[in-house]
Amino acid sequence: MDKMMDEIVSKLVKDIRYGEIKGTYNIVVATINLLKYLINNANWITAKDLIEIIILNGKHLIDAFPLEASIGNMVRRILKIIREEYMLELKKKSDESDFQESLHKLLTAEAEDDVDFNISVPSLKPSLIDRLNEFELELETCSENITKLAPEYIESNDIIMTFGKSTLVEEFLKTAAATKSFEVIVAEGGPSLRGIEMASSLSEAKIQTTLLSDDLMFALMPKISKVIIGAHTVMSNGGLRAISGCGTIARAAKYYSIPLIVLLPLYKLSPLSVCSYKQDGFTKYASPLSGVISGANAALLERVEAYNPVYNYVPSDLVTLFITNMGSNEPSCNHKLISELYHPNDYKL
Template sequence: MSNDSIELTCLVEEAAGVKLDSWQSVRMPEETVRDPIVKFISDVKTRKIDGSFKIAVNTVTLLKDLIQKAKFENAEELLDQVKTAGKLLVNRLPQEAVAGNMVRRILCIIRTEYIAATKDSSSASASTTNSLEGIVRPNDEAATSYRKNVPNLKETVLEHISEFQIELETCLESIASQATEHIHSNEIILTLGASRLVESFLKRAAQKRQFHVLVAENAPNGEGHRMAAQLAKAKIETTVIADSAIFAVMSRVNKVMLGTQTVLAGGGLRAVVGSHTVALAAKHYSVPVIILCPLYKLCPEHLCNYEQEQFNILASPEGALPYSNGQLIHRTHAYCPIYDYVPPDLVTLFITNSGNNAPSYIYYHLSELYHRDDYKL
């Protein structure tokens, strides 16, 4: 095995938590996995693939190609191969939750197609997975064996993944199409920073409604200015406000609309910094907080107090505290987090590509999208 092969094997061992004698030990050819996964991780870290939507689409494409080239005798071996690749992605991209979400979604598709093909009476409870009854009843599917040889399993899985890719491509449009149901004429809408989904949502509403948008600038990067410029081009009455003015103007606001980076299992958010401030101000004045969230951002993980370092990313504070201010710099510890945690009790409504849901309903979507055995990769 070459030096590059040894190095990458160690990388997979570290991510998967297992010792591999060779790539063949998991029936995964080296050339099938090495170049695509390592290149994908590199592209995400260097921002060649940027944004949750692009990461989700490219992750599904990557796993689809892996399955197409994989050699396996039963569903259990295929699940092991996808899990091995998924552990590598999750370990190397801990801040990009959508990559792990897509791995879990593909694993659920494999399990679903296997159970549908075998029609094993012991897995009959799987038919209730998508109902409330299936959530509260004991999980008999844990005893399901995935070792039976199912003809054409690869073809049915790939077909199901293709349908899921179409769903991904249309999810943003599905959310934007609900705009006129939630935005009415002469309302004042407040948003924070820049979000492509919020922008599309407001532009769609502006085709039939006249309203005013307040955009908090989201200092120090000032993404709100770019958002305001895009809305102004669409003939939407827009005003940029300082982050410090959020509480002052909240009493005049009718709705708060925000995007999010991740929705956690408890209904909380991992959103752009400042979102918690906006949500607290909105709660004080009883202003509804509406979150636009495609289902691929739903993550089955919870936030714990001791996980704050893994939860957040610190950016350069140069925008708020210039390095040229040497007399202050050497006496100051400056932190510039990128994300905020917004607890579920501050969120009024989630608008997803499948409809509207309260934060307490997130657990139901998780049970639909992912299998319980795949919550922890």
């Protein structure tokens, strides 16, 4: 890897690791900016060269942050864009005899291994930059395209339960409140208790809001119309990694046949799956001293082994509907969306 490129990738790793860049969306934007820089400045001639550069640097980022699936998603998305633009640009050359044989092979290939990406296409770089600019605009409007659907899924007199704080869920509810009157019950989301902040913000927006202790979620669930939560990552099988506690609210909703709606910007949709024997590696753990147990009782700490998981795995059979920036779909339809977003050869980088 070129020394300058290595320094740029390493800087992004440090910025994320030390909190200079926080939040999934900001990490996604930073990843796209890095990949765009590589396309503009790395030493490549053919699409094959570029694909190898993106994969090499992408793997470095993915290995550094295995739980930030959105990074790998963006690497795969860019690789799909490279392949698509290469084929489009090569097709434009179809009238030139030198390209006839290669074009025919490209367009009739049944597998990725049959596609020749070694043809130099000078117009590929500007074409890619234009396409990436369009993709960046799509990312900017992602949340807006989800929140504007809120009035279609929230009815007047609904009683909605949510868990902790999700900025996207917050904006979704506020958008619906502009035209509908409904009640929101916010589970406090221990141990971080960010539901307190969520409830306060919704109340300030004149939405009838009740803050609820987490241990009362199951008892109040029969009164609920629907549950709406966000997600950190949604897997190919429709299961999701969500903030710890969402698994409890999802199971309570399932028990009482209450719809569970998950708001899903598509940059969080991963082609990867998770199996039960891998779920221990599906989360990260915060210090138990972060609101779980008191550090003042040293004698107790010596006898207690405590875990404070940051995320839960919520199985697909607990999810009723995903609302994405491209509309809504059931978990069983995720495979179709994934095939539109990523190339099969990039699922496993």
